[in-house]
Structure formats: C-alpha cells, structure tokens
Amino acid sequence: MSGPKRIVVEYEDGTRLEAPFGTLSGRVQAELSSLGAGEAAGTAKNFVLLEWKDGWKEVAAVDGRAVELLRFYTLERVEEEGRLSLEVADDYPELLVIKRLPRRIEHILFVGRDALQAYAPEEKVTVKEGGKVEHVFYDKKRPGFKMEDASATSTRFAAVLGSLSEELQKKGLRASAVAALGEDERRRLYGELARGLGLRANRQQGDVYEFLQLALSKLDT
Amino acid sequence: MAIELKWIGFDFGQCMMDPTGLRNFLVVGDVSKEIGEPELIEERIYKYRQLKERYGSFSAVKEGHRDEIMSYVFDGKEAAREIFSAKEQEHLLMGNGLEEALRYLKDEGIHLAVVAELKKTLGAMGADIVTRFLATKNLTHYFEELVTPQGRIDLRDGSIDLAYKGKTKEEGTLYDELVLALRKRGIEPREGAMVGDKPATDIIPAKKRGFITIQYTGYVDSVPHEADYRISDFLKLKELIRKKV
Numbered sequence: 001m002s003g004p005k006r007i008v009v010e011y012e013d014g015t016r017l018e019a020p021f022g023t024l025s026g027r028v029q030a031e032l033s034s035l036g037a038g039e040a041a042g043t044a045k046n047f048v049l050l051e052w053k054d055g056w057k058e059v060a061a062v063d064g065r066a067v068e069l070l071r072f073y074t075l076e077r078v079e080e081e082g083r084l085s086l087e088v089a090d091d092y093p094e095l096l097v098i099k100r101l102p103r104r105i106e107h108i109l110f111v112g113r114d115a116l117q118a119y120a121p122e123e124k125v126t127v128k129e130g131g132k133v134e135h136v137f138y139d140k141k142r143p144g145f146k147m148e149d150a151s152a153t154s155t156r157f158a159a160v161l162g163s164l165s166e167e168l169q170k171k172g173l174r175a176s177a178v179a180a181l182g183e184d185e186r187r188r189l190y191g192e193l194a195r196g197l198g199l200r201a202n203r204q205q206g207d208v209y210e211f212l213q214l215a216l217s218k219l220d221t
Numbered sequence: 222m223a224i225e226l227k228w229i230g231f232d233f234g235q236c237m238m239d240p241t242g243l244r245n246f247l248v249v250g251d252v253s254k255e256i257g258e259p260e261l262i263e264e265r266i267y268k269y270r271q272l273k274e275r276y277g278s279f280s281a282v283k284e285g286h287r288d289e290i291m292s293y294v295f296d297g298k299e300a301a302r303e304i305f306s307a308k309e310q311e312h313l314l315m316g317n318g319l320e321e322a323l324r325y326l327k328d329e330g331i332h333l334a335v336v337a338e339l340k341k342t343l344g345a346m347g348a349d350i351v352t353r354f355l356a357t358k359n360l361t362h363y364f365e366e367l368v369t370p371q372g373r374i375d376l377r378d379g380s381i382d383l384a385y386k387g388k389t390k391e392e393g394t395l396y397d398e399l400v401l402a403l404r405k406r407g408i409e410p411r412e413g414a415m416v417g418d419k420p421a422t423d424i425i426p427a428k429k430r431g432f433i434t435i436q437y438t439g440y441v442d443s444v445p446h447e448a449d450y451r452i453s454d455f456l457k458l459k460e461l462i463r464k465k466v
Binding site: 025027029030033054056058083085092093094095127128129130131141 | 235239240241251254258260261264267268270271272274275277293311440441442
C-alpha cells in the first residue's frame with residue numbers, strides 16, 4: 001500500500017525536519033488526509049469491504065499487491081489495563097493508560113516542579129459491573145485511600161536523587177556540569193543515566209530525559 | 222411462597238437497561254466513522270475517558286454533562302449529537318429475562334411503572350433516554366407510567382404530572398409522593414414492590430416507606446444487602462410474584 005510514509009517540514013532557512021507520518025496525531029493525519037495527503041496519486045489500492053449482520057459496513061484500503069484473504073479469526077482474552085488519572089488545574093484530568101502488569105505497581109511518585117507526592121497503591125475496593133471488574137488501588141474521592149506522608153515521600157524521592165548522584169559520580173560528573181554539555185552529548189548522557197537507573201519511558205523517550213533534567217535541577221540545589 | 226402485589230416499580234439504569242454493550246470503541250468509534258472521521262477515534266475515546274475521570278462514571282457524564290460530550294469529545298460537531306444517542310440506544314441491552322417477566326406481570330394484571338433518576342427535563346415521549354429505550358426495545362406497552370424527579374409521565378397518553386418535580390429516590394421524597402399517589406388508587410405500599418440495583422436509591426428508601434424491595438444483581442451486585450429479595454435474572458419474578466386480588 002502506498003500511503004504517506006514521512007512528513008517533511010521545510011523552513012525558510014532551508015532546514016528540513018522529517019518524521020514518520022504515523023507519529024502524527026490522528027487529528028493531524030485526518031486534516032492532511034482531507035487535503036489529499038492520505039493517498040498518493042495514481043497508486044492502485046485494493047480494498048476490503050466488511051459487512052456486519054446488523055447492516056454496518058466498513059471499507060479498508062489494503063496493499064495494492066494483496067491477492068486474497070489469508071486468515072480471519074478473533075481473539076478472546078481477558079486483558080487488564082491500568083488507568084491512572086491526574087487532577088489538572090483548570091482543565092480535564094490527564095489520563096495515563098498502563099498496559100504493563102498494572103496490578104503489580106508498588107509505588108507511584110508524583111514529581112512536579114513544586115510538588116512531590118508518593119502513593120503506595122493498595123486494592124481496597126472492587127466494583128463489578130456486567131463483565132467488567134474495577135480494582136481500585138487509589139481514589140482521592142473515596143474514604144480509606146491516602147497518599148503517603150511527607151516524610152515517606154521525601155525518602156522516596158531522595159532515593160531516586162541518591163541513585164542519580166551515584167550514577168553521575170561513576171562518570172566523574174557534577175549535576176551542575178551537565179547543563180554545560182552540548183545537546184548531543186547531553187542526550188547521550190541522559191540515555192546512559194537512564195540505563196544506569198533502570199528508567200524507561202512509558203509513552204515517549206523524551207519524557208525520561210525531561211525527568212532527568214528536573215531531577216538534576218533538584219540535585220543541584 | 223409467592224408475594225402478592227398490585228404495583229411494581231422498576232429502576233432503569235443498570236437494571237432494566239444493561240449497559241454491557243456500551244463499549245467506547247463501539248459508540249465513540251461508530252459515531253466517528255459515521256461522521257467520516259475514523260482517524261479521530263483514539264483521541265475521542267481518550268477525551269471521553271477524561272470526562273469519566275472528572276465526573277466519576279460514564280453514567281454521571283451522560284446524565285449531567287451530555288453537552289460536554291458533544292463540545293469536548295466531538296468538537297461541537299452537531300451531526301454527532303443525534304448519531305451518538307442512536308448508537309447508545311443501539312448498543313444498550315435489556316436486563317436478563319426482562320421482557321418475558323414483564324409480559325407475565327402484565328398478564329397477571331399488575332400495574333407496572335419505571336421509577337428512574339432522570340436528570341433531563343421531561344419532554345415529548347422519546348426525547349429522554351428512558352422513553353427512547355422503551356420505544357426502541359418495544360417495551361412501552363408494558364408500563365403505565367414513568368416516575369422521575371422531573372415529573373411523572375403517563376406512558377399511555379404522554380401527559381406529564383409535575384407533582385414529583387424536584388423529589389428524588391435517594392432522599393426518599395419521590396417514594397413519599399408515590400405512596401400518596403398509590404393510596405389514591407387503593408394500593409398500599411406493602412402491595413407494591415420496587416425492583417432496582419442500588420441500595421441507596423432503590424432499596425433502602427423504598428423499604429423504609431413500606432414497599433417490598435427486590436435487588437437486581439444481574440449487572441451490579443452492590444452491598445449492603447438490605448433488600449427483601451435478590452434476583453440476578455428477571456425471570457425469577459415469575460416464581461416470586463402473583464397478582465394480589
């Protein structure tokens with residue numbers, strides 16, 4: 001199939017920025033698609049028309065070289081997904097979907113520019129509705145759930161900063177020196193620090209680097 | 222031994238109406254596809270879940286913040302409004318064994334009512350989620366009335382009685398009004414029953430006013446268990462209830 005592969009942005013000074021088309025949000029893809037960017041002229045696509053028993057019909061474009069159906073099957077499996085929502089000032093809550101073993105999360109640390117909170121999730125409420133079961137590990141609005149006290153919270157964050165400090169020491173660096181590094185060098189260092197600390201990104205790799213930047217600023221003070 | 226009754230009130234949400242089929246990828250997904258924006262499904266489902274996080278449950282979002290679903294989730298697309306309501310109805314299910322039980326109770330000559338915590342102002346039949354559900358599932362003819370905090374609607378002629386306006390199930394004031402209305406018809410509370418899933422709105426306040434209470438646990442099984450009877454399938458009502466002569 002010859003759908004769009006990359007998006008290229010050209011600046012007046014000749015700089016080009018490229019990114020895979022698939023990394024754009026659905027909204028941007030939809031807008032570009034409405035401008036005709038979703039399909040390359042003259043490309044031959046094949047199509048699958050799906051018709052449901054209730055009359056619903058859908059079309060999906062497939063590779064122009066596709067020749068016949070290989071397989072059709074459904075998977076039935078109980079999947080568990082974590083939903084971590086955050087109160088956001090003057091806006092809708094932010095929702096973080098956690099697909100990796102959500103029930104095995106032991107600690108949650110909220111690290112803001114000016115706020116620090118720790119939570120030790122513990123299942124205290126189970127709500128069964130139809131075929132869905134909600135296991136509630138923390139709910140600000142229900143009684144019986146509390147964030148950890150200030151001392152436990154500082155201890156948790158201090159442990160993170162302590163590990164970061166050790167990683168820096170291994171490299172013979174001080175936190176204040178990191179900001180002076182060049183962009184490429186700093187990103188390489190962040191990658192190494194993240195590996196040393198066992199930190200991975202939940203959504204985007206850049207989040208880990210920004211977290212390290214914030215932690216370094218706290219280490220510096 | 223069967224209990225003998227002249228009147229039964231049924232709760233609506235998560236009782237007569239089973240929302241199991243209301244999956245976001247179906248409702249939000251189908252609406253987005255209908256309006257030609259399948260690329261926005263994931264983003265819209267995310268926004269819809271944000272509303273749930275803000276207001277606590279999808280029922281709360283739908284009952285009290287419907288306009289926000291349209292403005293925030295569907296970017297104010299007017300075309301989405303009617304399709305959303307239609308899709309919602311399409312994917313709603315009836316509680317287990319409901320229709321057969323209603324047929325039996327009506328044949329017995331028992332007066333049947335829907336007693337729901339409707340938040341939207343009553344309008345023409347079919348303008349609210351309850352009467353629309355009854356019509357879509359062809360259940361309207363089993364019931365005589367819909368009693369809500371917005372008023373009582375006579376399902377036989379569509380007339381609206383505002384005596385119930387502002388009275389709620391949770392505070393029990395709606396049941397107080399029901400007791401008065403039923404007594405005028407020669408029905409005592411002990412000759413009536415309330416069937417519902419939520420202790421706080423369907424069981425405890427109704428029982429306090431003398432109604433027989435039957436907790437439906439086919440969708441949600443909430444504690445405490447203070448109802449006189451518990452059923453997980455409406456068909457059980459056939460064994461449990463006879464008409465009081």
